[in-house]
Amino acid sequence: AQSVTQLGSHVSVSEGALVLLRCNYSSSVPPYLFWYVQYPNQGLQLLLKYTTGATLVKGINGFEAEFKKSETSFHLTKPSAHMSDAAEYFCAVSDYEAAGNKLTFGGGTRVLVKP
Amino acid sequence: DAMVIQNPRYQVTQFGKPVTLSCSQTLNHNVMYWYQQKSSQAPKLLFHYYDKDFNNEADTPDNFQSRRPNTSFCFLDIRSPGLGDAAMYLCATSRDLSSAGGSSYEQYFGPGTRLTVT
Numbered sequence: 719a720q721s722v723t724q725l726g727s728h729v730s731v732s733e734g735a736l737v738l739l740r741c742n743y744s745s746s747v748p749p750y751l752f753w754y755v756q757y758p759n760q761g762l763q764l765l766l767k768y769t770t771g772a773t774l775v776k777g778i779n780g781f782e783a784e785f786k787k788s789e790t791s792f793h794l795t796k797p798s799a800h801m802s803d804a805a806e807y808f809c810a811v812s813d814y815e816a817a818g819n820k821l822t823f824g825g826g827t828r829v830l831v832k833p
Numbered sequence: 834d835a836m837v838i839q840n841p842r843y844q845v846t847q848f849g850k851p852v853t854l855s856c857s858q859t860l861n862h863n864v865m866y867w868y869q870q871k872s873s874q875a876p877k878l879l880f881h882y883y884d885k886d887f888n889n890e891a892d893t894p895d896n897f898q899s900r901r902p903n904t905s906f907c908f909l910d911i912r913s914p915g916l917g918d919a920a921m922y923l924c925a926t927s928r929d930l931s932s933a934g935g936s937s938y939e940q941y942f943g944p945g946t947r948l949t950v951t
Contacts, residue, residue, distance in 0.1 A: 727873075750938050752939055754942075759921075759945070759947065760944055760945065761837075761839075761925075761942035762876070762925075762942040763942070764939050764941075767939050769938055808876075812938055818864050818866075818881050818883045818888060818927075818929065819929055819938055819940065820878065820881070821878075823875040824875065825874070825875055826873070826875050
C-alpha cells in the first residue's frame with residue numbers, strides 16, 4: 719500500500735521568502751510522484767511530476783522538487799514567494815502498476831503569503 | 834484547448850432529491866475518475882472508469898453511482914443526497930498505458946462542482 723505524509727497543514731511565508739513544503743511517501747515500487755496546487759473553488763492543477771530520470775524536477779510558476787530515494791521525500795520549493803502562491807498544495811504518489819493510475823494524496827498544505 | 838469540463842460549477846439540491854453531476858473531456862483519455870473533496874481535506878476517490886470498466890472504491894457509499902456512456906462523458910449520480918454529501922466533486926482523467934502514446938501518469942482535473950444540500 720502507498721501513503722503520503724505532508725508535514726504541516728498550514729505554512730505561512732513572507733512575500734519574497736523561500737517556500738518549502740515537505741512530502742514523504744511510502745511505496746512498494748519505484749514511486750511516481752506529483753505536486754498539485756488548488757486555488758479556492760478550483761480543481762487541482764499539476765505543478766510538476768517525477769517519474770524517472772533527473773531527480774530535480776522543475777515545474778510551473780517557479781516551483782521545483784527533488785526526489786530523494788534514501789529519505790523517501792519529494793519536497794517542493796520556490797526561492798521567492800509571490801502573493802499568487804497562496805493556495806493549497808497536495809503531494810501525491812501514483813499506483814501505476816494497477817490499471818487506472820490511481821493517486822494517493824497527502825493531506826494537503828495550505829500556504830499563506832504575507833505582504 | 835483540450836480540457837476537462839464540469840457542469841454545473843455550483844449545484845444546490847434538496848435533501849433526498851436525486852442529483853446528477855456531469856463531466857466531459859476533450860483529451861480522449863481512457864480513464865476517468867470522480868473524487869469527493871470536503872473542506873480542508875484531500876480529494877477522496879469515489880470510483881473510476883478504465884475504458885468501460887467501472888471500478889468502485891470499497892468505502893464508496895451505495896448512494897453514489899456513475900455512468901460513462903462514451904469516452905468523452907462521465908456522470909456522477911447521487912440517489913438520495915444527505916447533508917453529509919455537501920462537498921466539492923472533482924472529475925479527472927488520465928491516459929493509461931494501453932492508450933496510444935502510452936501513459937501520461939498524471940491526472941488532469943476539471944474545475945469541480947460544488948454541491949450544496951439544503
